[in-house]
Amino acid sequence: MKRVLAAMALVVFCAGAAWLWNGGGRDASATHGATVARSTSAAASARASDAQLEAAPSTAMRSGDVDSADIDSAPTRAEVGRTEFDEAAHASDLVVIVVDPTGRPLEGISLQPHPGEMLGAHADVPPAQVSDANGRAVFPVLRTRLVTAYPAWNLLADLPFDPQPRLRLDAAAFAEPSVRFVLPPGGELVARVRELDGAPAPNGSTLRLQLLLPHERNEPDSTGPQWKLPLVDGALRFPWVELGREWELAAWRPKGSEPTRLCARGPHVLGERVECELVFGSDQPVVQFRVLDPEGRPLPRVEIELARPAIFGSLEKTTLTTDADARFVLDGKLNVFAGGGDFTITHRPSDGAALMGRASLPIERVPGWNDGGDIRLEREPLLVAGRVVDAIGAPVEGADVVAGEEPNWFLGESKSVRGRSGAGGAFELRGLWTEERFRVRAHTSDARSPDTEVTQGAIGVVLALSPRYDLSGTLLLDPGIDPGWIRFAREESDGTRSDLRRKPTWGQFAFGARGTPTFDQSDPNRFELEPIEGGVFDFVCSLENAELARIPRLALHADLDLGRIDLRGKISLVEIELVGDGDLAGLAGSYSWWPSGASEHRQGSFSGPLVSIASAQVPIDVELRPNGYRSALLEQVRGRREHRLTAALHVRLVLGTTGTLPAPPYRFDCELYQGETSTSQPNGARWFTAERREIRCLVASPGRHEVRWHLERKLEGESFGGAVGSHVLQEHWSSIDVLDVPGEQMFEVRLDAAALDELARNPPW
Structure with missing residues (x-):
């Protein structure tokens, strides 16, 4: 039986913050992506050769720092400290001079004062500042405040170091008018990202730099600190990174589903500069499409909006620009949470109606260039047309008609097209749907139609309204009883029962029968149900299929508050x-x-x-x-x-095979089961690797256990992350007998090499 695991980190879009996935499947024995790595001494190359990088140095914010909750994101140019050419610093200003161990000023270093854990979020933390060409950063009016601060604050240098450099702002630091911050030995790291044809990475691309910890060199998961920032013209400069470290660089095109990776050695000598290059498409498929107008003419250098399904039914939109040949490029890897590779594009000319087209990623894709063909745009097509009627078939004018999902929520836009019925109840929605089939419905202030599934261009669709009402109430419960445990149902006169759902209140507004948003109630025992069809029925409250209360023959013909339902003493x-x-x-x-x-x-x-x-x-x-x-x-x-609690049994499982393990981002292990109950827990490194073909686990009980092979794919999109996995190779499962004895028990679990090789060649997802 397959077991599907889905672990997602969901994105919250807010100013100055970015979601970062902390990990990254890798194989240290192979370098991912096309690599160019060279180093020059500081004397030979004191500054970057790219003038644009010098003019606008990039800084990075690290994910996972214990103090990050109180630290603003990378500062804008407007926040860069005053220079000697600006007005002189006031005596009340905190002036910091950043230098390397030789005393050389360092430019582009992001500095963040932090009050420490004792004050934490209660302190008023000023924004970060960036050092100028003289290594100088100024925090207005902060010196006076911090000279007498207790406990003393710290000044953090937001740099790729582990741990990050910090300076304690105590009396010794304030002994001179300017605070001197001497950074540990470091060097410069410049990353450049381009397309296969040499063009720089498109605007909106991002890069993540992650430290590879020595003990995780051959592991598919990494826990090293990471920094993630947008690329500027395909490049990103880290002005000062820790010496003698190895790094993984991962780059995504806008809203990319899979990064291009590179493992590289950073600078090893003080002031050394290292440049790395990543090439989109060098280690994964990319697909190129050409955009044509309705007459079949190419549309070069025009802005298009790409829309495709995303996680949990939301819609992901990205703005792209076609090149001189009217082409654009997409990642060839699918987002497994969003289904297939279908998408739509929209071009909105300044002097005409919108043009739309639908396309899909090719079924067969190989690493490197893949031709997706031409997308011929057409005038905005008919989506669906029909009429809205009431319960007796009379036409209804002014009804809201919605195709797709509602409402919008924080994971992205909902897929929806909206309109209203006109004279005779007629409605017509125009647009291009991303998938072949979709749902459409209508509602008024007091009625709603059932969802009707249709296809693009459907006509003659009849949406019949029936009255729907809000039903609410308050549960009286004993202390310690979670009201969320209680379930509600509607039971008809013939005994048929249908569940009634609470209005959703997490991550989105709840909408009543009239489309009015409602918000979380302060009383946790208060419940509001999704609008339901009127009628006469029994209202049932239950817990785990055990009936707790029943309101017989409830007549629902308007919004109704049931008042208090007393369940005390029943649970x-x-x-x-x-x-x-x-x-x-x-x-x-x-x-x-x-x-x-x-x-x-x-x-x-x-x-x-x-x-x-x-x-x-x-x-x-x-x-x-x-x-x-x-x-x-x-x-x-x-x-x-x-x-x-009793300590578990210790078991070591040694993989016996000459087969090849699936390459990253896939991960392979085995799990122990008794019946359909998992009985093993990883104890240390979880995954088999080419260098370590054994894993240790804690086993919950003695006796015979089934050994099930398990495959998982790590997902690292630009704006989402997680994993999907299941049991595989069921015909090759085996059994072991675990004894109730102290100490570690070792078992060799053999696996047919040909079966493992086939899995590595053709993995799922």
Whole structure:
């Protein structure tokens, strides 16, 4: 049975902040991307050869720094400190001179005062400043404030170092009018990114620099600190990086789904300059399309809007510009969270109607150039047309008609086209949908039609409105009972039951029957349900299929507040306190439970040393599966019980095969199962590698365990990250017998080389 894992980091777009994925699949034995690495001494090349890089030095913000919550993002040019040619610094200003160990001034160094953990977010932190050509940065009016500050603040140099350089702003630092910040030995690193044809990376491309830790050299995951910034004309300069380090550089084109990677050695000598080049398409497919107007003529150097499906049904839009040959380039790797490679493009001439076209990535794609063909744009086409009627078939004028999803939410725009019905209830929506099929519906202030699935250009679609109303109320619960555990249902006179869902309130506004936004309620016991069709039915509240309350023959013909629904005394809370040696704050795991004597099991998970289960029936039996410890069966549990954890069994699994492991971004391991329950937890490095073909794990119970092969692909888009994986090679699963003995038990798990080679050649996703 396949198990699909999806772990996503979702993007929140806000000023001065960027989401950073902390990791990166890599194979240290191979260099990803086309590489140019050269170094010159500081004497031979004191400054960068690229005049534009010198004119506008880039600075970087590191992801994951413990103090980053209180630090602003990379400063703009307007925030660069005063120079000697500007007005003289006031005595109250904090003036910092940044130099290298030889006393040479350093330009382009981003400096951030920070109050430390004692003050944290409660302090008023000034914006970062960047040193000028004289190494000088000025923080207006800050010296007076910090001379008497207790505890003393720190001055952080936001640079690719681990740990980052910092200067304590104590009395010794303020002994002179200017604070002298001597940085540790470093050098310059310049990254350039281009297309296969030599053109610089398009505007909106980004680059991430990540430190490769020595002990993670051959691991598919890396935990080293990282810095991520936009490229300027295909280049990015890091003015001062730590000496003697190895780095991974990863570059994305705008909204790219897969980075081009390069592993490179940084500067090793004080003041040394190292240049690295990455080439889009050198290690992954890129697809080139040509854009034509309705008459078949190329459209060179015009702005187009590209729209394609993104995660969770949102719509990702990117603005691109065609080149002199009317072409544009996309990544050839698919975003597996968003389905296929379909997309639409829109060109809006300044003197005419919008032109639209639909295309898709080729099915067969190879690393390097792939020709996607021509996209011939047409006048904005008909999307769907029809009429809106009421429950008896009479036409409805002025109804809102929506194709796609609503409302918009923070993960991106929803895919929707909107309009209104006119005379005779007629409606017509125009546009080009990204996929073959979509849903359309209509609503008024007090009614809504069911969703109707249609295709592009559908005509004669009839949307029949039926009254829909808001239903709300307040639950009265005993202390400790989470109102989110309660489920609601509508039961018709014939016994058929349909679930009623709460209005969504996370990441988006909830919309009522009239399309009016509602917000999170301050009372957690308050519930508001999604608008439902009117009628007479029984309203049922339940917990885990056990009925708690019923309102018979509820007549719903308008918005209705049910008032208070008393569920006190109807739910029992079972709490199991997990105790053991060491700190259990990070403990996590899963459990199954069922009323004692019943056969239907329910699943759950927990985080922390307290497991809470709400049940309408007690006592219950609970099977605990804490990660890194033995599983346990607790019977006849009611109220609160303590359970002492028992150490897990230690197992080492040695991969016996001559086959080739899948290359990054794929990762390969095996997991132990008893039935459909996972019984192993990684203990150290998780993945098999070419250099280390063994893994260690903690096993929850003795006995026979099935060994299941598991493949995972790491996903690193420019604006999203995560992983997708499942069990593979089921015909090659095997079994081992784990004994209940102390010490480590070793098992060789053999795998057919031909099967592994085939998986490496043709991996999924």
